[in-house]
Amino acid sequence: MSEYFALLIGIIIGLAALLQEDFVLTLLYFVVAAYALSRWWSGRALKAVVVKRIFNNRAFINDKVEIHIEVHNSGRLPVVWLRLHDSLPVELSGSEIFRRVVGLGPHATQRFTYTIQPPRRGYYQVGPLYLYSGDLLGMAEEEGRQGHIDYLTVYPRVMSLTKIGLPSRSPMGTLHHHQPIFEDPSRVRGKRDYVAGDSLRRVDWKASANLGRMQVKQFEPSIALETVILLNLDRDDYYYRSRNDATELGIVVAASLANWITAQKQTVGFATNGADVQSMAADGRAPVLPTEKGRAHLMRILDILARIQTTEKQTPFIQLLRRQRVHMAWGTTVILITGDVNDALFEELFIARRAGLDIVLILCGHVIAADEIKHKAQHFGIQIQQFASEADMDIWRR
Amino acid sequence: MTETRANTPSDRQVWSRALPIFVNYAIVALMMTCAVGVVVGVIQALSSSWNGAYLIVVCFIVAFEALYTARVMRRIAFPSREWASYRIGEVVSIMILLKALIYIMRGAGQFLIDLPKWQHDFLVSFFTGEYLLACVLVLVVYLVCNQFANDLFELESDDATLERERKNDFRNNRAASHKQLTLKVVLVAGVMIAVTLMGRTFLRIIGGGAAAASIDQEGMPSYALGLLAYVVLGFLLLSLTRLAALRAAWYRERAPISPDIAWRWALYVVVFLVVIALVAMVLPTHYSVGLLQLLRYAAGLLISLLQIVIYFLLLILTFPLNLLMRLLGNSPVTPNRPPPVMMMPPPASPDQPTGANPLLDLIQSILFWAIFLFVVGYALSQYLKRHSALLASMRGIPLLNWLMKAVSVLGDWLSRLSGQVTAMVDAGLKRLRAQAELQARMVSPARRLNLRRLSPRERVQYFYLAMARRGSESGLGRKPAQTPREYAATLDSATPEVNNEIDALTDAFIEARYSRHDITPIHAQTAQSYWERVKSALRKKKSAV
Known part of the structure; x- marks a missing residue:
């Protein structure tokens, strides 16, 4: 469009120069000013x-x-x-x-x-x-x-769960435990007289001053039992026809379980082999969230679950389990959400179980060898659950 | 019945559709009026006996008619018999009406004189020189308006049209139509400028030296204002049609359009064009004589150089031919020598006696050259911005590169200077505002207080505080540690004639300030009466001091 105005300006200047007319300059001023101001205005205003x-x-x-x-x-x-x-x-x-x-x-x-x-x-x-x-x-x-x-x-969708049949040997979190392996210094059961060999840290100085003799605190035996959710997002581990739905279902299950465990005021950790768009890692894998409790921690887990994407053979699920197992405390409940379990994974699960971890297997989507997997899981004493759709999760909601 | 109502467009819809069309037609008609005005002005200047003012009105009406007819005629297929009969009928009607108008202006007597002549030699007696000129002008307006009408029709963008386009998945290329319209406006403007300038030049030639001097002294002729009005109206039309084109694009994108866009647009464009037109009229043009001479001199020099180049080229080409001719015994062929280079003297400096005040002349001269250099610089920068390859190649030339760097440094310096000036102006404005606020604050709050809005309790407190303020103005200021009664004692000793009033006002204040029961308006009125007496006593004391 501006070329036409350039043409007009050219005509004006040419005729003015040729015929020596001053008043044409007024027109020239007008056209140039309109052109320049118009362009300047729009650019500056924006x-x-x-x-x-x-x-x-x-x-x-x-x-x-x-x-x-x-x-x-x-x-x-x-x-x-x-x-x-x-x-x-x-x-x-x-x-x-x-x-x-x-x-x-x-x-x-x-x-x-x-x-x-x-x-x-x-x-x-x-x-x-x-x-x-x-x-x-x-x-x-x-x-x-x-x-x-x-x-x-x-x-992701978070289902409100009410009743989850997790292994009874590992009540969730810092609940009373009958095996006196560790004592929880925050749970005072009572006091007794001091005997030689008692740690000075156990002395209750106020009670000793009150009674006039040394008193030591007795603690309830307890252990921090934790839950770690391991989510498999390797596409190859899901049946190809229901891959997308099955992985999404796995994410919903993970989110719902994390929500339920947090609601019970227990600690929960999370790890996955999926890819996170906000990951700092070079390969884009999602960060591992160590076991913690509280709403803030749950929101961190949900944040990852919101962003997470499936991968292809980037980090095999078995490798993820191996890597995380060494960081898990004795008695930790490990919830594995996956679309398939092969023999190698069963072997790894057996090792984990022998190391004192409680294993819960959740199969999502259509699983071809579901019966065989269930049979093997029973053999190894592993609790197993299969969800083909979100509706199947109702068994945890009754 | 209900269905009929639903399908009938409301008055508002009809108006929203008709108004932009009417406005556009009115602008085009006015543009044509200006154009005809310019031509009539030039012709009248050449032939003072001819009065063609009526043509301005006629052309306005014809322009409107042509625009309307072109719109109506779109329904009729072209070419067709119906179309041809309509058009011929229309043109003939216009010409007859024009003839009739001329006779009405001349009087019925002229018609009666001419009527018998038609029988003898119709063509000569009917198509007189004046009538032919009027017909040519009117027909040109008619044709130009038809051209404008097509583009305006394509650019129409009322809701109904846009909805129809959306439904039929069809769209007018409004951008192209707008471009076409711009070209037409520019071309008509160019023709008008040419006509004006040629008319003036012709006037100079036929009028001799005296006429030329009077033209030069005349400054901007009245018909040049018509030219400026045409350009202003042209820009207005282009702006409004641009809005129409944009509106259509926004509608296609389904972007809701703010209802105030249209009136804002109209307001801004009118203000913008009027301001620029006024500025352009105010800016100096008297010192352009030197510039225009310089431009002509440069053009002449360029033409002469071209002629020399052509001469040498021809010389080289004819050299072998000459040799051949010499061998054959014929005279050699020599190209015509170029005329000597037109070495016109450099343009006269503006120290010619142009005005009484040399300082004013100097300012005008500086202003003119500054504006001109700005225009040239701006045009060059815009051109170079669009041709980055040329800019890059120019940077390769050392002298040009140096010059560009110098311009860039100058630009940076000017930009910094502008920033500094802006900052200084802002700081100055801020300081002035702060001073104004301070002054406003300095004004006693009591003077700005509306007593009627205060409650009786507040009013009593106000009268007491006013007493304290008046006291301090009279040198009896209240010390911070003084209780109301102690202060009352101080005032009592200084103004014994209003002892009772001071004590009563103090008691009223203590009651108002520290009690919880209601303070009635009567209390406030009583306190006011005390305060007025105390005030007059304190004023007397102050004047005595």
Whole structure:
């Protein structure tokens, strides 16, 4: 478009030079000023636009997430028109797409809200917000600018579980234990008179002063029994026809179990061979979360479960188990969520069991040799559960 | 019945569709009026006996009619019999009405005189020189408007049209139409400028030296204002049609459009164009004589150089031919020598006697050259920005590279200077604002207090505090450690004539300040009466001091 105005300017200058007419310069001033100011205005006005996106960056599936967009013109020049377009990933394409065309006066602010409803778990990029503006006369091309990118973490579905038949030998967490291997100094059972050989750390100085003779504290025997969830996300370990559903089901089971264990005020750890988009590791594997308790820790687990993706033969599940087993305390309950169990894995599970770990196997999706696996698990004394769909988890909800 | 209502567009919809069309047509009609005004102005300047002012009005009406008809005619297939009959009928009607108008202006007598002549030699007597000129002007307007109408129709973007396009999965190429429209506006402007300039030049030639001097002294002629008005209106039209094109694009993207965009756009574009037009009219043009001479001199030099080059090329080409001719005994062929280079004297410096005030002349001159250099610099920078390869190759030339670096340094310096000036202005404004706020704060809060809005309790407290303030102004300020009664004793000793009032006001204050029971308005009125008496006593004391 600007070439036509260049043509006009050329005509004016040429004729003015040829015919020596001064008044044509007025026209020249007008056209050049219109051209220059028009371009300058649109470019400068767009630079002064500040955009803010405010939203709750964590949500559950099908939650309605309101995204508030604030557009502020920090400059003194008005923005004649501003086209806004917030880009969303394909997975969220079913949600409302934010597009607006507005005009902004000097120092004016406009706020908009749109809603997205994530249909599945994930770590979604929200943005960038594209801003386009232009001039009044169409002399300059549309100018664009990108806003910042935000991320929305959508947690997997968390089923509310009520009754989980975990091995009775390992009551969850720091509960009373009948085997006096360790004593818990926070659980005072009573006091007795001091006898030679008692540790001075056990002396109850207040009680000794009160009674006039040395008293030592007696502690309840206990052991920190922990639960570690190991999730297999190697695609090859799932039946190929139901791979996607089975891995998603595994994630739902892991999230639900972590939620239930945390609700029981017990410690839970988590490890997987899946890939995490936010991983610091070079191979992109998800971080291992050591056993801890509390809501914050549960949210960390859910964060990983939201972002996690399946891998192909990156880290075999058996290798993950081997690597994690050495860090597990005696009596730890290990919940393995997988789509298949081969003999090598059974062998590793047997070793783990002999090392004092309680094993719970959860098979997700369609498993071809399910009966054989169940038979072997019974043989090794391993508790096993199979879920073909989320509905099967109802046995833990009754 | 209900269905009929649902399908009938509301008044608002009709208006929202018709208004932009009407505005666009009105602008085009006005543009054509300006264009015709310019031509009429030039012709009138050449032939002072001719009065063609009526043509301006006629062309406005014809332009509107042509635009409307072009819209209606889109329904009729082209080429077709119906189309041809409609068009011919329309043109003939316009020409007849134009003739009738001329006779109305001349009077019925002229018509009666001319009527018998038509029978003898119709063509000569009917198509007079004036009538032919008017017809040509009107037909040109008619044709140009038809051209504009096509683009305007393509650019229409009311909701109904856009919805229809969306449903039929069809879209007008509005960007191309807008480009076409721009080209047409520019071409018409170019033609108008050419006509104006040629008219003036012709006027100079036929008028001789005196006429040329009077033209030079005239400055901007009235029809040049018409030219400027045409360009302003053209820009307005381009702006509004750009909005239409953008609107269509936004609609296609299903982007909700803020309802205030249209009026904001109209407001901004009008302000923008009016401001630029005013600035352009104010800027100096008198010192352009030197510049334009310089440009002509440069053009002449360039043409002469080209002629020399062509001469040498021809000389080289004809050399073997000459040799052949010499062998055959014929005279050699020599190309015509180029004319000597037009060594015009350099343009006269603007120290010619142009005005009474040399300082004003100097300022105008500096302003002119600054603006001109800015325009040239800006145009060059824009051009180079678009041709990055050329820019890169230019950097390879040492002198140009040095020059570009110098320009870049100058640009940086100017940018820094601009930043510093902006910062200084901001700081100054901030300081002024702070001073204004301080002054506002310095004004006694009592003066800004609205007593009617205070409760009776607050009013009593206010009167007491006012007494304390007046006391301090009279040199009887209340010490921080003084209780109200101690302070009352101090005031009593200084103004014994209002002892009772001071004590009563102090008691009222203590009651208002420390009691929990209600303070009635009567209490407040009583306190006010005490305060007024104390105030007059304190004022007397202050004036005595």
